[in-house]
Amino acid sequence: MTAIVVPDGSEFGINNLPYGIFSVPGSEKAVGVRVGDAVVDLSKSLGDSVFAQPTLNAFMARGRAWWIEARARIVELIETDAVPADAMHPLDTVSLHLPFEVADYVDFYASEHHATNLGRLFRPDSEPLLPNWKHLPVGYHGRAGTIVVSGTDITRPRGQRKAPDRPTPDFGPSLRLDIEAEMGFVVGVPSETPIGTDDFENHVFGVCIVNDWSARDIQAWEYVPLGPNLGKSFATSISPWVVPLLALEEARIATPEQVPEPLPYLRESRSWALDIELTVEWNGHEVSRPPYRTMYWSPAQMLAHCTVNGASARTGDMFASGTISGPDKNQRGAFIELTWGGKEPVTLGDQTRTFLEDGDTVAISASAPGPSGTRIGFGTVTGRITPSP
Amino acid sequence: MTAIVVPDGSEFGINNLPYGIFSVPGSEKAVGVRVGDAVVDLSKSLGDSVFAQPTLNAFMARGRAWWIEARARIVELIETDAVPADAMHPLDTVSLHLPFEVADYVDFYASEHHATNLGRLFRPDSEPLLPNWKHLPVGYHGRAGTIVVSGTDITRPRGQRKAPDRPTPDFGPSLRLDIEAEMGFVVGVPSETPIGTDDFENHVFGVCIVNDWSARDIQAWEYVPLGPNLGKSFATSISPWVVPLLALEEARIATPEQVPEPLPYLRESRSWALDIELTVEWNGHEVSRPPYRTMYWSPAQMLAHCTVNGASARTGDMFASGTISGPDKNQRGAFIELTWGGKEPVTLGDQTRTFLEDGDTVAISASAPGPSGTRIGFGTVTGRITPSP
Numbered sequence: 001m002t003a004i005v006v007p008d009g010s011e012f013g014i015n016n017l018p019y020g021i022f023s024v025p026g027s028e029k030a031v032g033v034r035v036g037d038a039v040v041d042l043s044k045s046l047g048d049s050v051f052a053q054p055t056l057n058a059f060m061a062r063g064r065a066w067w068i069e070a071r072a073r074i075v076e077l078i079e080t081d082a083v084p085a086d087a088m089h090p091l092d093t094v095s096l097h098l099p100f101e102v103a104d105y106v107d108f109y110a111s112e113h114h115a116t117n118l119g120r121l122f123r124p125d126s127e128p129l130l131p132n133w134k135h136l137p138v139g140y141h142g143r144a145g146t147i148v149v150s151g152t153d154i155t156r157p158r159g160q161r162k163a164p165d166r167p168t169p170d171f172g173p174s175l176r177l178d179i180e181a182e183m184g185f186v187v188g189v190p191s192e193t194p195i196g197t198d199d200f201e202n203h204v205f206g207v208c209i210v211n212d213w214s215a216r217d218i219q220a221w222e223y224v225p226l227g228p229n230l231g232k233s234f235a236t237s238i239s240p241w242v243v244p245l246l247a248l249e250e251a252r253i254a255t256p257e258q259v260p261e262p263l264p265y266l267r268e269s270r271s272w273a274l275d276i277e278l279t280v281e282w283n284g285h286e287v288s289r290p291p292y293r294t295m296y297w298s299p300a301q302m303l304a305h306c307t308v309n310g311a312s313a314r315t316g317d318m319f320a321s322g323t324i325s326g327p328d329k330n331q332r333g334a335f336i337e338l339t340w341g342g343k344e345p346v347t348l349g350d351q352t353r354t355f356l357e358d359g360d361t362v363a364i365s366a367s368a369p370g371p372s373g374t375r376i377g378f379g380t381v382t383g384r385i386t387p388s389p
Numbered sequence: 390m391t392a393i394v395v396p397d398g399s400e401f402g403i404n405n406l407p408y409g410i411f412s413v414p415g416s417e418k419a420v421g422v423r424v425g426d427a428v429v430d431l432s433k434s435l436g437d438s439v440f441a442q443p444t445l446n447a448f449m450a451r452g453r454a455w456w457i458e459a460r461a462r463i464v465e466l467i468e469t470d471a472v473p474a475d476a477m478h479p480l481d482t483v484s485l486h487l488p489f490e491v492a493d494y495v496d497f498y499a500s501e502h503h504a505t506n507l508g509r510l511f512r513p514d515s516e517p518l519l520p521n522w523k524h525l526p527v528g529y530h531g532r533a534g535t536i537v538v539s540g541t542d543i544t545r546p547r548g549q550r551k552a553p554d555r556p557t558p559d560f561g562p563s564l565r566l567d568i569e570a571e572m573g574f575v576v577g578v579p580s581e582t583p584i585g586t587d588d589f590e591n592h593v594f595g596v597c598i599v600n601d602w603s604a605r606d607i608q609a610w611e612y613v614p615l616g617p618n619l620g621k622s623f624a625t626s627i628s629p630w631v632v633p634l635l636a637l638e639e640a641r642i643a644t645p646e647q648v649p650e651p652l653p654y655l656r657e658s659r660s661w662a663l664d665i666e667l668t669v670e671w672n673g674h675e676v677s678r679p680p681y682r683t684m685y686w687s688p689a690q691m692l693a694h695c696t697v698n699g700a701s702a703r704t705g706d707m708f709a710s711g712t713i714s715g716p717d718k719n720q721r722g723a724f725i726e727l728t729w730g731g732k733e734p735v736t737l738g739d740q741t742r743t744f745l746e747d748g749d750t751v752a753i754s755a756s757a758p759g760p761s762g763t764r765i766g767f768g769t770v771t772g773r774i775t776p777s778p
Binding site: 103222 | 493511512519520521527528531532535544546547548549559560582604610611613614616618623624649652654694695697698700703777778
């Protein structure tokens with residue numbers, strides 16, 4: 001049996017307990033929970049085959065009553081110093097893997113500031129916010145098969161891009177490679193019927209950080225009329241830890257006032273808007289602090305919208321918020337906004353940047369309020385750009 | 390051992406041999422091949438565990454050399470009357486299931502006639518064909534989790550739709566429920582690198598019929614700027630039989646002339662355009678005969694485009710052509726085009742229709758040229774509309 005010491009001020013204390021998939025040399029993948037700077041192997045400490053799995057999906061599918069029970073048992077293990085010695089690994093000795101098998105991936109567009117900024121940049125001659133935007137959470141399906149775990153190198157995508165002053169497109173590596181700092185919501189319990197906003201917590205297991213890498217030049221040329229495709233589909237990175245919704249009670253807040261009032265299926269009796277603070281670092285320099293609390297649509301509204309037409313939801317479905325941008329310039333979650341389409345470079349130490357260069361690394365971190373003044377950490381999603389082949 | 394008699398003129402002769410997943414009462418799902426009006430259980434006749442599976446995925450992943458060998462062994466079984474008696478089932482005694490586990494689903498927009506018609510209907514004040522359309526196969530990701538097999542009832546979706554003369558949307562059952570008659574291409578062999586047009590046949594296993602049900606009122610309100618979402622995501626039906634690419638040699642033709650010449654990565658040394666004839670029946674009345682040969686982009690061009698940015702392809706990825714519409718009115722593969730936005734009703738016996746009514750059934754069939762004047766049948770994808778809950 002082992003006692004786990006959580007460092008003072010850790011964002012991974014007993015109130016957080018995020019789940020992930022880890023392995024150590026010579027062993028299979030298993031479900032682990034992060035406590036301080038340790039990973040507890042649940043396959044060896046809770047004695048349930050649902051944790052001896054290469055993904056969280058089976059655990060996530062079991063449902064909220066079981067999520068609550070597992071969490072209580074983990075807390076008890078830790079508080080009674082009852083974690084078996086062979087189930088405890090220092091964080092820096094494990095490999096972390098994609099935490100769940102992704103079913104469908106939907107990406108929303110729920111920040112009013114981001115949608116307004118992008119509207120101004122992509123469609124300078126029209127109203128930035130389109131007529132539907134305040135009536136429904138606009139979203140589209142992304143590519144599930146190219147979602148990768150934090151730390152995976154991102155190869156610069158190639159594709160068609162058309163310069164504004166040229167009549168035809170050419171082909172080559174993206175010249176405007178960007179990030180989108182987002183949060184992702186992972187469905188645990190499937191449904192064949194619409195998931196109302198008040199049923200959100202019975203279906204959504206947890207939350208991770210998402211970097212929706214975006215090639216703006218490819219996107220700008222391809223996206224009319226059917227939306228983004230190759231400008232996004234090459235890679236989307238997620239953090240290795242999924243913070244359970246159960247850890248986010250203190251982070252719940254109201255959405256900004258929604259005018260006009262949404263249709264009844266989008267109303268919430270108590271909102272699932274969340275007070276998450278993100279930090280974006282570009283080659284180690286902080287360039288932005290996007291505030292999730294400024295998002296117009298809550299994740300419960302997004303899921304209700306996503307299923308109101310009768311579309312089923314599956315275990316492993318992930319829906320992301322879309323870029324999180326606040327009202328201030330240093331709160332923008334995409335470089336196209338931070339640099340205003342590349343016209344206002346940002347300074348990184350003794351260098352400047354507009355879009356990503358080969359070798360650049362981006363790290364997005366996030367945390368939210370927990371009980372008694374603690375913080376609930378989501379960890380970090382990182383990725384480094386490697387050259388086009 | 391049993392001799393299988395293929396009826397004269399059957400579209401399911403020895404040159405076709407499409408694969409599907411079937412079951413009989415009391416037995417597990419297995420891989421079957423259709424021969425005439427019989428289904429041969431490959432798990433009981435070829436002695437390979439890859440056929441004792443609930444999906445085609447494991448078989449599809451094995452690759453082209455193995456597809457060729459399996460096909461040769463099936464032909465030999467049939468020609469030597471060597472099918473075990475317990476491996477042969479009359480078609481009308483089996484249940485047919487979704488033939489493969491869908492990974493990612495991409496829907497293209499490859500018919501110039503369809504794109505032009507939809508442009509006129511959705512954007513009457515601008516050029517119908519957008520500037521990118523002749524440079525790249527425009528497409529978007531659809532919802533993989535709501536792909537269902539032929540015969541599954543389709544519940545009328547509900548959602549937001551805004552009447553042109555109203556300032557705000559209302560919510561309710563779609564009033565403009567439509568079909569899209571398409572062909573779908575199924576990836577067998579995965580790839581981490583771009584799949585060039587000449588490598589198409591080494592990755593794509595086969596072809597099925599797709600009905601991409603579309604709620605035009607929901608779609609028209611939601612689709613700007615990120616493309617279709619809830620107007621499509623409620624259901625997409627596919628035929629139960631996947632015709633192997635190996636059966637379609639005689640169907641290969643050239644695409645229509647492509648002007649301007651596509652970028653090098655989209656050129657084909659020998660095109661995979663296909664001479665497939667579709668038939669659309671609405672409540673038993675033929676309303677259209679969409680000609681696949683008129684599609685501007687070939688499926689090999691679509692897959693090359695889909696992966697050129699570095700996006701991986703997985704076993705079970707399906708990409709569909711988009712609605713197939715020829716130049717003539719009776720060749721249009723969607724009712725919004727056939728009825729010109731609902732303004733020109735079609736006659737079905739003693740009734741007329743603009744969009745789908747509850748209880749309506751749509752059946753889309755397809756076939757292509759085979760050797761020696763035979764036809765290669767794809768079978769039929771059917772669906773009946775049931776009311777919104």
